[in-house]
Amino acid sequence: MKTVHTIADLRAALGTPGACAFVPTMGNLHEGHLALVRHAKRHGLPVVASIFVNRLQFAPHEDFDRYPRTLTRDSELLQGAGCDIVFAPDERELYPQPQSFKVVPDAALADILEGHFRPGFFTGVCTVVMKLFACVQPRVAVFGKKDYQQLMVIRQMTRQFALPITIEAGETSRADDGLALSSRNGYLGAAEREEAVALSRSLRALAEGFATGGQPLAQLELAAMSALAARGWQPDYLTVRRRADLLPPGSGDKAGALVVLGAARLGQTRLIDNLEF
Ligand code: PAF
Numbered sequence: 001m002k003t004v005h006t007i008a009d010l011r012a013a014l015g016t017p018g019a020c021a022f023v024p025t026m027g028n029l030h031e032g033h034l035a036l037v038r039h040a041k042r043h044g045l046p047v048v049a050s051i052f053v054n055r056l057q058f059a060p061h062e063d064f065d066r067y068p069r070t071l072t073r074d075s076e077l078l079q080g081a082g083c084d085i086v087f088a089p090d091e092r093e094l095y096p097q098p099q100s101f102k103v104v105p106d107a108a109l110a111d112i113l114e115g116h117f118r119p120g121f122f123t124g125v126c127t128v129v130m131k132l133f134a135c136v137q138p139r140v141a142v143f144g145k146k147d148y149q150q151l152m153v154i155r156q157m158t159r160q161f162a163l164p165i166t167i168e169a170g171e172t173s174r175a176d177d178g179l180a181l182s183s184r185n186g187y188l189g190a191a192e193r194e195e196a197v198a199l200s201r202s203l204r205a206l207a208e209g210f211a212t213g214g215q216p217l218a219q220l221e222l223a224a225m226s227a228l229a230a231r232g233w234q235p236d237y238l239t240v241r242r243r244a245d246l247l248p249p250g251s252g253d254k255a256g257a258l259v260v261l262g263a264a265r266l267g268q269t270r271l272i273d274n275l276e277f
Contacts, residue, residue, distance in 0.1 A: 001075070001078065001079045001083055001084060001085065001086065002084070002085050002086070003075055003085075003086040003088060004085065004086070004087055004088070005087075005088055005089055005090065005093065006089065006093055007089070007093065007135050010048075010085070010087050010135055010136065011135075013085050014046075014048070014085070014136070014137070017137040018137055018138070018139050018164060019045060019046070019139060020045050020046045020047065020048050020084075020085075020136065020137075020138050020139065021040035021041070021043045021045045021046070021047050021048070021138060021139065021140040021141070021142065022040070022047075022048050022049075022050070022132075022133075022136045022138035022140065022141040022142070022165075023036045023037050023040050023047065023048070023049045023050075023083075023141070023142050024049075024050045024052075024128075024129060024132050024141065024143075025049055025050060025051055025074075026051070026052065026053045026054065026067065026183065027051040027052075027053065027068070027069060027070060027071065027074050027088075027183075028067065028068040028069075028070050028074070028183040028186065029070075029073075029074045029077050029078070029183075030173075030181045030182075030183060030185075031173050031181055032144060032146060032170075032172065032173035032180075032181035032182070033049075033077075033144075034077060034078075034080070034081040035170055035171070035173050036142045036143075036144055036170040037049060037078065037081040037082065037083050037142075038081055038082065039142050039168065039170045040140065040142045040168075041081075041082050043139070043140050045139060045140070046084040046085065047082065047083050047084050047085075048083070048084065048085045048086075048087055048136050048138065049078050049083045049085075049086055049087070050086075050087040050088070050089075050132050050135075050136065051071060051074055051086060051087070051088040052087075052088065052089055052094060052128070052132070053067050053069065054124060054125070054128040055091065055095075055124075056095075056099060056102075056123070056124030056127055056128060057120075057121050057122075057124030057125045057128065058124070059118060059119070059120065059121075062118075063184075063187075067183075068183070068186065071088055074086075087132075087135065087136065089135075094128070094131060099127060099131075101127075102123050102126075102127045103123065103126035103127045103129075103130045103157060104123050104126070105122045105123065105126050105153050105156065105157060106153075106156060106160075108245075109149070109152060109153055109156060109245065109246060110122035110123075110126075110149075110153050112149075112246060113149055113237060113239070113241075113246065113261060113263070114149050114150070114263065114272070115149070116237075117236045117237070117263060122149075122150070122153050125150055125153065125154075126153065126154070126157050129154055129157070130157065130161075133158075133163060133165060138165055139164070139165065139166065140165065140166045140167075140168055141154075141165055141166075141167055141168070142167075142168045142169075142170050143167060143168075143169060143170065144169075144170045144171075144172060145169050145170065145171055145172050145274070145276075146172040146173075146180050146181070146182065146272070146273070146274070147272070148259060148261060148274045149246060149261070151167070151169055152246065154167055155167045172273075172274075174200070175197075177197045178197050178200045178201065179193075179196050179197045179199075179200060180200060180271075180272075180273045182271065182272075184269055184270070184271065185269075185271075187268065187269040188266065188267070188269055189267070192266050192267050192269065195231065195232070195266060196266060196271060198228060198231055198233070199228070199233075199262055199264055199266075199271055199273050200273050200275070202224050202227060202228050202238060202262065203224075203238065203260045203261075203262050203273055203274065203275050204260075204275060205224065206220055206221065206224040206238055206240065206260050206262075207240065207255075207258070207260040207275055207277040209224075210240050210255075210258075210260070211255045211277065217240055217248070217249070220240075221237075221238055221239050221240070224238040224262075225237075225238050228264055232266070233264045233265065233266050234264060234265040234266075235262065235263070235264040235265075236263040236264060236265070236270075237261070237262060237263055238260070238261075238262040238264070239260070239261055239262070240258055240259075240260050241258065241259055241260075241261060242257060242258060242259075243257055243258060243259045243276060244257065246259075246261075255277050256277075258276070258277055259274050259275065259276045259277070260274060260275050260277065261273075261274040262274070
């Protein structure tokens, strides 16, 4: 496995454009990222993983400064998973000038849910992903379903700009108790880590409540948020949406085409999760 830090070295290592599979990450890797690398490897193309903590997608009060930078360990893990090239640029390489050109996603998809609670987040994500796509020029890129809305926004961006890249979705990896793996789980103390599984359990209960019928969705969502709040969480949203556009389901939308999504803060740590049903 080769590690490169500049776009010039990346291009030299890649050779023919459009002939690799790509997994973008912010590092501090866990089994979920490695599963995406193994997914990417199915294509039989060289696999490139990027490691870049993208300032543009963090609000000033968020965890950009304390986001763990663990390149040595990440590189060992990527090598073990069969990655071929690690692209780990520093900020001056990817943003040599302040990034004044931005990719602003469709508000209907990007200003709801995560975008509502993290204004500008998806503009930061789209801008860096577009730039990484320009650097790596992959044929395939793999994004985790754990960041469900991000996956949808990137799919839409790729379609609307007619980028010659196939976006594939990797399933969410979970710990034995059901907690979705996330780099931010490392912020949790021992007691918080035990409690953290309550988010996926609440989402499952909400999905089951909706599928059973009988109670208005708004009531079920409110009850799910209140139950989490009573356990000491600060929920941003727990909600059932259509998989197609993340809008609230209408009377014709049934299980099989839905996703339940949630975001909530436990102590200082904001966790997100979702389940398709
Ligand atoms: O999902 C992530 O880790 C990031 O949002 C991404 C896609 C690498 C862009 O910085």
